[in-house]
Amino acid sequence: MSIAFEPKRKIFTLKTDHSMYQMMIGPENYLLHTYYGRRCGDAFDYLHLERDCGFSPNPYALAAGRGFSLDTMPQEYSGSNGGDFRIPSVLPETDEGIRGADLRYVKHESRRGKYRLDGLPAAFGGEEETETLSITLADAATGLEAELLYGVFEHADVITRAVRFRNAGKSPVVLRKAASACLDLPFGDWDLLHFHGRHAMERQPEREPVTAGIKVLSSERGYSSHQHNPFAILCERGAGEDQGECYGMMLCYSGNHQTEVELDQTGLVRVVSGIGERHFSWKLEQGASFDTPEVLMSFTDEGLGKLSRIYHRFIRHNLCCSKWTAKKRPVLLNSWEAAYLDIDEEKILHLAENAKKLGVELLVLDDGWFGERDEDNRALGDWTPSPRKLPHGLNGLIQKVNEFGLRFGLWIEPEMISENSRLYRSHPDWALKVPERQPSIGREQMVLDLSRPEIAEWMYKTVARLLRENNIEYIKWDMNRSVTDLYSPALPADRQGETAHRYMLGLYNVMDRLTTEFPNVLFEGCAGGGGRFDAGMLAYCPQIWCSDNTDAIARLQIQRGTSYGYPASAIGAHVSACPNHQTGRTAPFGTRAAVAMAGTFGYELDPAKLSEEEQEEIRKQISRFHEVEDLVREGDYYRLTEENPRFTAWQFVSEEKKKSLFTLVLTEPAGNPLPLHTRLKGLHPEQCYRLKWVEYAGCRNWTGDELPQSLSGAALMYGGLTFPRMYGDDPSVQILLEAE
Ligand code: GLA
8 A cells, every 4th residue: 555544643654666755634633744755664743843933823723832833834735814924825715705725634535546637637547556645625714625636656656646626615716826736845955957948949957046935937828838847846956867856846737837936934945836826716616626737746866867767657657648659650751841831732742752762651741731821820720721732632642642651640730710711700709819909919820719618629520520531640739829818708707717727628628539539640749849848738649849949959958858857759859951940050960860869750851852862861760760769769768968068968778778779969079179988877787788880970080990899787887988089060979789
């Protein structure tokens, strides 16, 4: 059993293989957090001593002792307006004007299996691998109940958390904030590692000490955003890739989110994570309930690398529902950077024919195929093929693509509507707009009001029809603007604050139905590149286009940042033409392939524009990828270098440690360089490994014989490898190691 309750001391203990989480029912039935850390057999209720802290108030019944304050004790789920001045987890309000929550323990129960959430993506696990603990807290004044849900994945070292609110009172309660989880760490010096960025430069890691005050990482853009990923790590000051205590908080949600981190007057760090509160409120009528999204939490004392591997495995095994998660993905060629909107049947068939000759397995027809889509300012919503560009329709095109021996994939952006579209002309009220105000426009398009069930239904039917009527085996589901002008004519005034979250529920409902009905279709998420790269979307899409920036050197940083939380099997990565369309850089062809091989691998270029030599190179790259794809998709991932070094190196190791792919890209060539040396990780020390192939790109004077043919795991990990001098722009080396 991974969940235990000790009735005498009223302590709850949740255990995973390497971590332990503890809380206790304290004085006056306040639920106190007592411990989250390494697994052991002890109880930590003795740690939290009562003390009189000036100006921190005491609950009424405990006033005389003066030592117990909600403002100083670590809370399991913080209330509001009752003496804890730190970040609240919930802000309820009744019609009578009663605000805040004084949450007290009422009851608990535990059972085998994992709880489910109403309409939201969530981690799953069988009865044998998971247990659920539910602890109900209640606030007498508002009648609000908060059922804290814990899903314990013992062997995965993950604990999931969510809250189910119920209005057990007599009048409606409005939730102004409803966080998914609160984590109080009363002792220690912590760094916060988070992942911020912008379009075409997503998930840049930033590590900073947690200092007094509150830091908020959030998106109020209606999608999880390029700017702040809903994933954050707290790690001890000295933690590195291989050592140190680390806590991960990953929100399984793709809409507005916020993670607040506070260092309080006592040295306690509180992290509260959940739906972004700026555009949120939810009205609970008597008896109604509301589920928050869940947070995937993990702890390890083995450093950031281990924390990443825990999340990678968990996302692959316990979050992504698609059968594609564990399956070999087709090597695809996408038409976007090959032709942009300038496409027609002839051009696409030409692309397909050439792609097939190189070993590509699936052709993706990106933007431009539908309605009057000659420019990117029109036709979104008109999801029927342009008769001018595709005279034989999608079916005619797909048949011919299939005849070449290629599968077919299609781009769509179904959440959007262009003002210049048939759909808008017939349903101008379907776009999100505030009455009497001009809506703000992004990429000259508007957002469909998916909070309305009839519009979500239209979206489902439109995509389902495309999939039913055509042999489409892959969908790139795009979303290319932020969500503004929140107002839904279908909701009464006192429910307008629900629009943004209802939008997400509408979207998840459609994604759920489509992925269930079409299990053979591979769905790739996308939002202007990696703007919606989060655990919520990964529940439906086993892969997400990582960034619109396809420059291999820029990708090193983007993919490295992404790797802290998300597995390579989820990272959409392609080889594109040079000079690169986003940066103008010309990186060696081999380096571009080596970087794309740390993801799902594919191409985003017109093969006809390449030399014979380059085409031959593509054939070799694809056959190399086939040798390593299982390893990349399911192996353990190791970052071998810290941020901003002269070079970036990483490694995949198979579960049985029999096979490993090593990659190094030199990013700062020097006149008189220091030796280029790195140690490998994750191998078996006593195993002998053969260097099956060494593939170098852009290293002018290498012969390939510079490295020993075979070495022990110990030699590779303790001594490492030294590489000969590399010259030129962005050279790289890839090595496939195999156990002898
Ligand atoms: C977004 C995507 C691109 C491409 C374009 C098409 O920007 O990220 O890959 O599909 O839309 O308009």
